[in-house]
Amino acid sequence: MTNGSGFDVVEAVCELREDEVLDWVEGQLAADVPPLEIAEALSGGLEVLGQRFAEGIVFIPELVLGGELFGRAMELLGPAIEASGGEMKRLGTVLMGTVKGDLHDLGQNLVSVTLTAAGFKVVSLGCDVPPERFVEETARLKPDVLGLSALLTTTMQAQGDVIEALQAAGLRNGTRVIVGGAVANQRWADEIGADAYGADAIDGLNKIKALVGIND
Amino acid sequence: MQPRLSFLSEPEIDRIVDGAFHVLAEIGVHIGSPRVLDIVASQDGVHLDGDRVTMNRDLVERSLKSCPAEVRLYRQDREEAIVLAGDRVNFVAGSTVPYVHDPAADGLREATARDLVNHTKVINRCDHIDLQSGSFVPSDVPKPIVSAYRYYLAMLYSPKPMFSGAFGTDDMEVIWGVMSALAGGEKELVARPLALLCVNPSSPLGLTEVVAENTAFLADKGFPTLMIPIPLAGGSSPVTLAGTLVQHTAENLATLVVSQSVRAGSPVIFGGGPSIMDMRKGTACQAATEAVIMGAGIGQIAKRLNLPSSTNTGRADSKCVDYQAGEESGAALTTMALARINLIRGSGTLEYANVISTAKMLIDNEICGMAKRLIEPIDTGDEALALDVIVERGASTAGYLSSPHTLKRFRDEFFVPSDLIDRGPRREFEEAGSKDAFARAQDRVGEILADYTPREIDADRKAEADRIIAAYAAKHGMDRLPITEIQ
Numbered sequence: 073m074t075n076g077s078g079f080d081v082v083e084a085v086c087e088l089r090e091d092e093v094l095d096w097v098e099g100q101l102a103a104d105v106p107p108l109e110i111a112e113a114l115s116g117g118l119e120v121l122g123q124r125f126a127e128g129i130v131f132i133p134e135l136v137l138g139g140e141l142f143g144r145a146m147e148l149l150g151p152a153i154e155a156s157g158g159e160m161k162r163l164g165t166v167l168m169g170t171v172k173g174d175l176h177d178l179g180q181n182l183v184s185v186t187l188t189a190a191g192f193k194v195v196s197l198g199c200d201v202p203p204e205r206f207v208e209e210t211a212r213l214k215p216d217v218l219g220l221s222a223l224l225t226t227t228m229q230a231q232g233d234v235i236e237a238l239q240a241a242g243l244r245n246g247t248r249v250i251v252g253g254a255v256a257n258q259r260w261a262d263e264i265g266a267d268a269y270g271a272d273a274i275d276g277l278n279k280i281k282a283l284v285g286i287n288d
Numbered sequence: 289m290q291p292r293l294s295f296l297s298e299p300e301i302d303r304i305v306d307g308a309f310h311v312l313a314e315i316g317v318h319i320g321s322p323r324v325l326d327i328v329a330s331q332d333g334v335h336l337d338g339d340r341v342t343m344n345r346d347l348v349e350r351s352l353k354s355c356p357a358e359v360r361l362y363r364q365d366r367e368e369a370i371v372l373a374g375d376r377v378n379f380v381a382g383s384t385v386p387y388v389h390d391p392a393a394d395g396l397r398e399a400t401a402r403d404l405v406n407h408t409k410v411i412n413r414c415d416h417i418d419l420q421s422g423s424f425v426p427s428d429v430p431k432p433i434v435s436a437y438r439y440y441l442a443m444l445y446s447p448k449p450m451f452s453g454a455f456g457t458d459d460m461e462v463i464w465g466v467m468s469a470l471a472g473g474e475k476e477l478v479a480r481p482l483a484l485l486c487v488n489p490s491s492p493l494g495l496t497e498v499v500a501e502n503t504a505f506l507a508d509k510g511f512p513t514l515m516i517p518i519p520l521a522g523g524s525s526p527v528t529l530a531g532t533l534v535q536h537t538a539e540n541l542a543t544l545v546v547s548q549s550v551r552a553g554s555p556v557i558f559g560g561g562p563s564i565m566d567m568r569k570g571t572a573c574q575a576a577t578e579a580v581i582m583g584a585g586i587g588q589i590a591k592r593l594n595l596p597s598s599t600n601t602g603r604a605d606s607k608c609v610d611y612q613a614g615e616e617s618g619a620a621l622t623t624m625a626l627a628r629i630n631l632i633r634g635s636g637t638l639e640y641a642n643v644i645s646t647a648k649m650l651i652d653n654e655i656c657g658m659a660k661r662l663i664e665p666i667d668t669g670d671e672a673l674a675l676d677v678i679v680e681r682g683a684s685t686a687g688y689l690s691s692p693h694t695l696k697r698f699r700d701e702f703f704v705p706s707d708l709i710d711r712g713p714r715r716e717f718e719e720a721g722s723k724d725a726f727a728r729a730q731d732r733v734g735e736i737l738a739d740y741t742p743r744e745i746d747a748d749r750k751a752e753a754d755r756i757i758a759a760y761a762a763k764h765g766m767d768r769l770p771i772t773e774i775q
């Protein structure tokens with residue numbers, strides 16, 4: 073979006089010009105532009121950044137920094153949005169973690185930043201997360217989607233354990249579950265009753281969008 | 289002159305090693321086992337901050353001094369040792385993957401115990417591969433027993449020393465039992481290790497409960513431990529090669545302090561698989577050029593620390609056995625040999641160590657043979673210089689083919705690859721069906737499996753190993769394991 077001064081916020085977000093973006097946000101607020109409109113423009117930037125990542129033009133560190141820049145801009149906007157009685161619409165909330173006994177955490181991390189950059193609210197519990205913890209956090213955060221990562225033959229069963237624990241706690245119906253990691257596959261997802269399998273970060277993003285009912 | 293490759297000058301190695309000391313003294317490592325934490329905390333030079341442990345340089349240097357400079361491993365069927373030390377180069381087959389490359393099944397299939405056995409039979413015939421490995425994680429047995437069952441099967445089917453790692457602490461005990469049974473007792477096993485186990489510090493700077501416990505377990509037995517941190521530059525370590533090597537060295541040193549705190553003098557191997565996170569795809573590339581550079585760096589750092597060395601570099605990232613796979617494993621295995629790494633991992637693997645191809649194992653075996661030839665010095669002794677021979681034959685029409693000098697030296701002077709490496713005339717190539725190396729290797733796998741003769745093994749030792757693995761399988765709900773006989 074280009075405002076009167078000719079500032080292209082989409083390009084500025086994509087080029088990670090943080091100071092300029094934050095100045096622009098403040099300027100827009102001062103000029104009484106509705107905060108949700110400002111947020112909309114920022115999201116547009118993030119979306120283009122995500123597209124460029126999928127096309128191989130933007131690299132992962134840039135994607136991560138773009139997500140962080142967006143977060144800081146939203147912090148500036150937060151009070152104004154609240155005051156206006158509005159609510160920032162997010163694509164959804166995703167809770168993410170690597171299952172108990174498994175310390176491979178780069179995969180879930182990468183999926184988390186990819187989702188954040190695409191506009192999801194993501195809470196990552198890191199690695200070696202016991203089923204009880206997933207249940208507790210699911211009860212507390214009520215995420216739309218729970219993402220479970222496992223890279224070892226000996227820990228993949230824990231993905232099934234989490235699904236069972238959610239069921240036992242009566243939380244299974246409110247939360248879609250997606251599994252991923254080097255040893256997981258569609259057959260395994262079906263076997264343990266997960267709602268989806270994500271082969272990599274981009275596939276995960278697309279599957280999660282489908283789970284929350286976004287088609288693009 | 290011994291051909292040898294260096295990427296770092298002595299002062300540059302100093303900067304990396306000093307950097308590692310600095311990191312250990314400043315932020316140290318996380319140790320996930322309270323029991324092991326207590327053992328380390330009783331050392332002078334340790335400072336505890338919750339479950340983080342910082343270590344001063346003195347302690348680390350003391351620990352380094354007590355580590356042996358060499359590790360010896362033994363085949364089940366031979367007296368002489370395979371030595372990991374100094375400039376020695378040994379190759380170990382790639383390990384622990386869930387998938388087997390199978391062109392008939394769209395390129396990929398979940399591996400079974402049968403795949404592991406077949407692969408092990410092929411490794412037996414790979415003359416340039418010194419150590420075998422638990423290649424596949426079989427999908428047809430209960431998940432908790434996969435790791436111990438791999439040791440059992442691989443050690444039944446091949447006498448070569450076995451390398452792999454335990455997944456947890458439970459299976460470590462069972463693996464120990466199986467190895468001891470096959471060695472004829474625990475004392476015999478420690479005196480002549482028939483296998484090697486690894487521990488994997490979790491980058492950045494984490495010795496998890498399993499790593500700490502298993503390091504302590506092996507140290508307590510006085511059994512060799514291969515340390516394998518896998519920092520991925522830009523993902524779990526600094527994006528720069530030097531920064532990643534600093535962190536990687538610190539992770540090795542911290543593990544070694546644990547080992548030496550449990551029992552001074554226990555053998556450790558300075559190893560690892562530092563690589564990069566691909567910044568476009570987010571994959572843990574194992575064959576990146578930077579992995580090769582850092583692998584060579586490990587060799588130099590290990591030598592400075594007077595420890596045996598190992599690297600993962602040799603793994604391929606390609607999804608199939610193609611030119612890319614050949615380039616990746618070829619360049620990495622050769623460079624690691626030139627860097628004089630004592631134990632070079634990765635042959636047979638594809639897709640960043642998620643897949644193994646048994647046919648590729650055979651081709652990689654040829655590369656390893658060539659790499660071993662490559663690092664032999666050029667003999668410039670009188671006979672090799674061949675002045676007499678040149679004077680006698682150089683001006684005659686007889687040529688050199690009929691020279692006694694040729695007859696005497698040709699078998700030793702040249703490395704003779706198997707038929708997998710095609711150097712023949714086009715006529716033979718066409719008569720054999722114009723097959724490429726991969727197709728030839730697939731044929732060869734079939735021939736090796738068809739012509740397998742079961743090896744002899746002490747019946748009492750096998751019975752004891754059978755008993756241990758059967759009890760473990762029964763505990764996890766399996767009455768009959770898919771394979772327990774050598775056939």
Ligand code: B12
Pocket residue numbers: 173174175176177178179180182183218219220221222223224225226250251252253254255269270271272273274275276277383384385386425452453454455486487488489490491492498516517518524569570571572639640641642
């Ligand atoms: C780095 C690494 C380690 C590091 C991890 C450090 C860390 N901070 O994470 C260390 C050294 C600690 C380690 C330890 C071990 N490892 Co390891 N490790 C790897 C390696 C080389 C790369 C993993 C990685 O980071 N990949 C990069 C990330 C970005 O990719 P990813 O995790 O696959 O995630 C992507 C997708 O899978 C997907 N995804 C992942 N999770 C999720 C979740 C959701 C919801 C979705 C949608 C998608 C998704 O999207 C991601 C992004 O595209 C793999 C090899 C491999 N090919 O995977 C072996 C590997 C996974 N490890 C293996 C093994 C065996 C071990 C050990 C048991 C070693 C041993 N002793 O033998 C220990 C176990 C430790 C433990 N308890 O967890 C085996 C597993 C085999 C098996 N069948 O179980 C592998 C395949 C290598 C091998 N052949 O030995 N390892």
